[in-house]
Amino acid sequence: MDSPARTGPFLIRAGDTMESSVPDNRRILLKLSGEALLGEEDYGIDPDLLNRIAVEIAQLVHMGTEVGIVIGGGNIFRGAGLARAGMDRVTGDHMGMLATVMNALALQDGLERQGLEARVMSALQVHDICEDYIRRRAVRHLEKGRVVVFGAGTGNPFFTTDTAAALRAIEVGADLLVKATKVDGVYSSDPATDPEARKYPRVSYDRVLADKLNVMDATAIVMCRDNDIPLRVFNLHNEGDLVRLVNGEDIGTLVSHNE
Numbered sequence: 001m002d003s004p005a006r007t008g009p010f011l012i013r014a015g016d017t018m019e020s021s022v023p024d025n026r027r028i029l030l031k032l033s034g035e036a037l038l039g040e041e042d043y044g045i046d047p048d049l050l051n052r053i054a055v056e057i058a059q060l061v062h063m064g065t066e067v068g069i070v071i072g073g074g075n076i077f078r079g080a081g082l083a084r085a086g087m088d089r090v091t092g093d094h095m096g097m098l099a100t101v102m103n104a105l106a107l108q109d110g111l112e113r114q115g116l117e118a119r120v121m122s123a124l125q126v127h128d129i130c131e132d133y134i135r136r137r138a139v140r141h142l143e144k145g146r147v148v149v150f151g152a153g154t155g156n157p158f159f160t161t162d163t164a165a166a167l168r169a170i171e172v173g174a175d176l177l178v179k180a181t182k183v184d185g186v187y188s189s190d191p192a193t194d195p196e197a198r199k200y201p202r203v204s205y206d207r208v209l210a211d212k213l214n215v216m217d218a219t220a221i222v223m224c225r226d227n228d229i230p231l232r233v234f235n236l237h238n239e240g241d242l243v244r245l246v247n248g249e250d251i252g253t254l255v256s257h258n259e
Helices: 047-063 077-082 089-112 135-143 161-172 205-210 217-225 241-246
Strands: 010-016 019-022 025-034 066-071 118-122 145-151 175-179 202-204 231-235 251-258
Touching: 010 145, 019 077, 019 161, 025 047, 025 161, 047 066, 047 089, 047 241, 066 089, 066 135, 089 118, 089 145, 089 202, 118 135, 118 161, 118 202, 135 145, 135 205, 161 175, 202 205, 205 251, 231 241
Parallel strands: 025 066, 025 175, 066 145, 118 145, 175 231, 202 251
Antiparallel strands: 010 019, 231 251
């Protein structure tokens, strides 16, 4: 795969002056679950949380980071859950993909209200509301400083949005894949139920697979491992952590080849 071209020096505005700023991670792929958008709501999207996410992404863009986002749809529909209730799995997954497009449009609106240029690109053809996903076009959007929100997963049933995030990160040449969760990293077991759960500041792809640590699905982890894409897992609800980790701070858990 050809390495996408990168833009030149970046600038960040501080008051009325311009200061040079080069972030540690020049291009990231952020994976947001649909449930992450729930916030304090029982269903749908929490507008306050959506606005905070948009503000933090705007900070990254102003620092010169190129941001792609893959978003899930579990706050509206989840294909696997619908299948367990008796629906045909392919039908359920297609409904879930359409839910991710709805979330992507909501996020696009939030980003634009922060003064950013944003594009929704869908793996399913929905021409009236967003662009088709084309890798070269997505890379060009990123190079121009636009935030690209990838909807509809991979466009195929039986593949999760975690796998879609790993795939898009590889395709656009991301320096880092960032997964937003409800906990502050990867643990040896569920910290909500096991008081002895141990947090890993760093963990290898192979340990994640061997110990079934449920960071992302196995397909996504293997893709990251085989294409040398580092993965950072952090708590979305810790305000400011996204910006800090992109700038190189040791936030959450780093999943890479070494521990």
